[in-house]
Amino acid sequence: MRTQVAIIGGGPSGLLLSQLLHVRGIDSVVLERKTRDYVLSRIRAGVMERGLYELMKEAGCGARMEREGMPHDGTLLSYGDEMFRVNFKDLTGHPVMVYGQTEVTRDLYDAREAADGKVEFNAEDVEICDADTDSPYVTYRVGSESRRIDCDFIAGCDGFHGVSRKTIPADVLKEYERVYPFGWLGVLSETPPVNHELIYANSPRGFALCSMRNANLSRYYIQCPTTDKVENWSDEDFWAELKRRIPADQAENLVTGPSIEKSIAPLRSYVAEPMRWGRLFLCGDAAHIVPPTGAKGLNTAASDVHYLYNGLRQFYEEGDAEGIDRYSERALSRVWKVERFSWWFSGLMHRYPDQTDFDLKMQIAELEFLRSNTDAQRAMATNYVGLPY
Ligand SMILES: Cc1cc2nc3c(=O)[nH]c(=O)nc-3n(C[C@H](O)[C@H](O)[C@H](O)COP(=O)(O)OP(=O)(O)OC[C@H]3O[C@@H](n4cnc5c(N)ncnc54)[C@H](O)[C@@H]3O)c2cc1C
Secondary structure, three states: OEOOOOEOOHHHHHHHHHHHHHHHHOOEEEEOOHHHHHHOOOOOOOOOOOOHHHHHHHHHOOOHHHHHHHOEEEEEEOOOOOOEEEEHHHHHOOEEEEOHHHHHHHHEEEEEOOOEEEEEEOOOEEEEEEEOOOOOOEEEOOEEEEEEEEOEEEEOOOOOOOOOHHHHOOOOOEEEEEEEEEEEEEEEEOOOOOOOOHHHHHOOOEEEEEEEEOOOEEEEEEOOOOOOHHHHHHHHHHHHHHHHHHHHHHHHHHHOOOOOEEEEEEEEEEEEEEEEEEOEEEHHHEEOOOOOOOOOOHHHHHHHHHHHHHHHHHHHHOOOOOHHHHHHHHHHHHHHHHHHHHHHHHHHOOOOOOOHHHHHHHHHHHHHHHHHOHHHHHEEEEEHHOOOO
């Protein structure tokens, strides 16, 4: 098989890139290790920046998000029983959109299918070959059949555990990492959200987040030790602990119910540089991870897609390689700013095992400063709604 762009990974980055390229008449093939149902069963992001929303529209996939997504003009932050609101709309002119990653992915799969796009599921043993030459290709296996795709470029959109980043020689790739000493235990339940906006809670018992996917689907998280096992957390224990971590008046309104998904995610900050090696480009979680505080993972994957898509478009439509040559530099410049925000917001809201009384006082002082200072709130809101591309 021959294509212009071989895309490894059928998550949101790979699908969005493929669909955007298709709109411009650029051919691609997406190779996904799992099945479509498996990809759609992963419960992940829920807060979308305007940039992602605009890209979905450009890809011809924004209609359902526009119809069913919930614009949020602000968010709530609490410490103990104190709570305050940061008004994104007033401070930046922009809201964020609450719409599940699952729905983004579903819209993109539907669009790819409608356009007769090539997505190979169950693609195993994917290998990227000759990426540092002008004739790269990808080999893989479906069942017992070995296949090969020759291409102009390869987009590595295969997430943190994919093959793309590992293809880049160790003496070229520089990795930066911080692993946090806690994880997030998340519960999805078919219950109305406790509040119509998200609540980020710093409590003496650890962080909690009250989020949602729609008017009758709530997503809640609590900070937990990395050693905790999900099977040791009953629904009752989860709800009881969540109630202890959010302000009492919110806890009173919390509607509980059976969990329909429960999982523990570790927290990590990670960046790999550069994001290009020859004709291979890393995109999304393949190149960087943020802790989920601040909802930046999927949104940062989308900004990579923006830079890569525009670079490829410039190459094919204008014969100009400037965009692809500067892809890594442009994407990383934004990635690092997002890493900083996610690291800062995580530090502000979590309890750390080695935190001293002084550190705790600093956290509360910073929260009170944020509560009372419009400039500090604007800085937070500017980052939360999404830095410009
Ligand atoms: C529990 C959790 C909660 C999160 N919450 C948020 C949030 O609230 N807000 C936010 O913005 N972000 C959040 N994120 C992060 C967000 O989900 C990711 O940043 C986003 O999924 C990145 O998209 P991606 O397409 O780059 O990678 P992925 O979604 O990981 O997709 C990569 C795809 O590549 C496939 N693949 C992997 N290896 C291979 C291979 N060798 N061959 C072929 N295919 C392969 C995988 O099966 C997968 O489908 C969360 C993540 C987790 C885990």
